[in-house]
Amino acid sequence: MSSHSQSYDPGHDPLVIAGRAFRSRLFVGTGKYxxxxxxxxxxxxxxxxMVTVAIRAMNLDAPDGGxxxxxxxxxxxxxxxxxxxxxxxxxxxxxxxxxxxxxxxPWIKLEVIGDPRTLLPDLQATLEATxxxxxxxxxxxxxxxxDLITCxxxxxxxxxxxxxxxxxxxTGQGMLDWAGIRRVIERVSVPVVVDAGLGVPSDAAxxxxxxxxxxxxxxxxxxxxxPPLMAEAFKWGVLAGRQAFLAGRMPPQNEAxxxxxxxxxxxxxxxxxxxGSGGGGA
Numbered sequence: 001m002s003s004h005s006q007s008y009d010p011g012h013d014p015l016v017i018a019g020r021a022f023r024s025r026l027f028v029g030t031g032k033y034x035x036x037x038x039x040x041x042x043x044x045x046x047x048x049x050m051v052t053v054a055i056r057a058m059n060l061d062a063p064d065g066g067x068x069x070x071x072x073x074x075x076x077x078x079x080x081x082x083x084x085x086x087x088x089x090x091x092x093x094x095x096x097x098x099x100x101x102x103x104x105x106p107w108i109k110l111e112v113i114g115d116p117r118t119l120l121p122d123l124q125a126t127l128e129a130t131x132x133x134x135x136x137x138x139x140x141x142x143x144x145x146x147d148l149i150t151c152x153x154x155x156x157x158x159x160x161x162x163x164x165x166x167x168x169x170x171t172g173q174g175m176l177d178w179a180g181i182r183r184v185i186e187r188v189s190v191p192v193v194v195d196a197g198l199g200v201p202s203d204a205a206x207x208x209x210x211x212x213x214x215x216x217x218x219x220x221x222x223x224x225x226x227p228p229l230m231a232e233a234f235k236w237g238v239l240a241g242r243q244a245f246l247a248g249r250m251p252p253q254n255e256a257x258x259x260x261x262x263x264x265x266x267x268x269x270x271x272x273x274x275x276g277s278g279g280g281g282a
Contacts, residue, residue, distance in 0.1 A: 008243050015213055017191055018107075018139040018160040020078070024049045025208070026238045027080065027193065028231065029218025032170075036071040038227050043077065046231035051077040052109055052216065054084040055099045069103075080141065082109035087122070089129040096133055108133060109163070110142040119169040123150045127157060134158035143195055146180030148187060155188050162188060163216065166207065167197025170219040174203040178210060185211045201230075201237025208241025209249070 014021035027050040033039040043051060053068055072079070081099035086092035089112060096108045110129055114122030126142050127150065133140045139160045144150055146164040154162050164181055167173035174197065175181070185192045191213035198204055204215045217234055224230035 008239070008246070010239070010242075013242070013246070015191065017141070022049045022078070022214075024235075024238075025214040025242060026204070026235055027052060027214055027216040028221065029216065030054075030068050030072065032219055032222035033227060036068075039222070040071050041228040042221055042231040043072070045228040045235070046221070047235045049076075049078055050080055050214075052080045052082050052218070055081050055095050055102075056085045078107070079103055079105055080107050080109050081105065082143075083111045083129075084113075086112050086129075087114070087116075088112065089125040089132065092125070092129040093132050093136075096129075096138055097136070100138070106137055107139045108141070110140050120165075121145060123147065126150075127153055130154055130157045130159050141193065146177045146184055148180070148183050151184045151188050151192075155190050159190060161191040161193050161213070163193045163195035165196035166194050166203065167199075169196045171197050172199030172220055172223075173197050174199050175206050178206065181207070181212070182210045201233045204234055204237040205241035205244070208238055209244045211245050214238075 010023045010025075014023060015025050016022075024047050026046055026048050028043055028046050028048040029052045030039055031054060033042065051072055053072070081103055083092040083095040086095055092110055092112045096110070099108060100106055110126060110133065112122045112125040112129055113119055114125070121143050123144060126144060130140050130142050134157060140158065141161045141163055142154050142159050143163045143165065144154060151162045151164065162184065164184055166181070167176045175194075176197065181192070181194060192211075193214045193216055194207040194212045195216040198207070198215060198217050199220050204217065207215050215238060221227050221231045221234060
């Protein structure tokens with residue numbers, strides 16, 4: 001922004017991944033909604049341009065790809081199929097190829113789950129699958145932890161972005177390792193999309209204030225009492241966090257600093273009047 005008085009315009013601050021520009025920095029998932037009408041309304045209110053879909057939740061034998069795609073306007077939303085359910089690199093690569101063939105997109109959110117209880121990613125398998133898929137011409141956005149070394153290796157492997165989790169998938173616990181995510185943001189050169197575990201818009205705002213490029217939200221919206229309203233709230237949280245990052249926060253300080261001026265205030269006459277009102281002393 002060139003002027004102090006100019007208002008923020010997302011169109012002048014696009015998120016660019018693999019050469020494609022997005023105005024919205026909020027990615028939204030399509031799982032766990034109570035019905036498709038609620039999902040469609042939530043996508044609308046969120047302002048998102050990137051929608052994730054699980055290949056295993058789709059009927060790829062159907063002409064329209066199954067129930068989910070029948071309700072997602074692919075002219076409006078950029079599809080990001082994911083490899084949810086994969087537990088090995090081979091499985092993830094196979095799902096990615098199936099998604100590209102069925103949906104006509106080389107974009108893939110890579111998920112290789114290493115532990116069924118926590119749903120934490122298998123980082124070694126994720127790195128292996130990333131290398132293979134990049135060689136096969138995919139735009140790979142891998143789900144990972146905030147481990148800095150892994151994120152750097154994923155970048156070196158050709159990942160178009162890295163997607164460290166804020167907290168375990170679906171927990172809504174928020175930014176548990178904000179310091180680790182900040183280290184990743186400061187060191188990698190590809191976009192950092194904070195993925196999984198966000199619970200409320202203030203979590204998204206915090207991620208964006210740290211300098212994240214975007215956030216991905218599913219359960220926190222889908223399981224809200226009013227998902228469309230929560231989706232809109234996340235939209236504003238992301239925008240507020242991005243604006244705060246661009247504005248530049250004040251440096252934290254250990255000592256209090258008065259917000260009102262202290263120089264030039266006539267303390268001495270005030271002190272004298274107080275002394276005079278006390279009457280005579282013994």
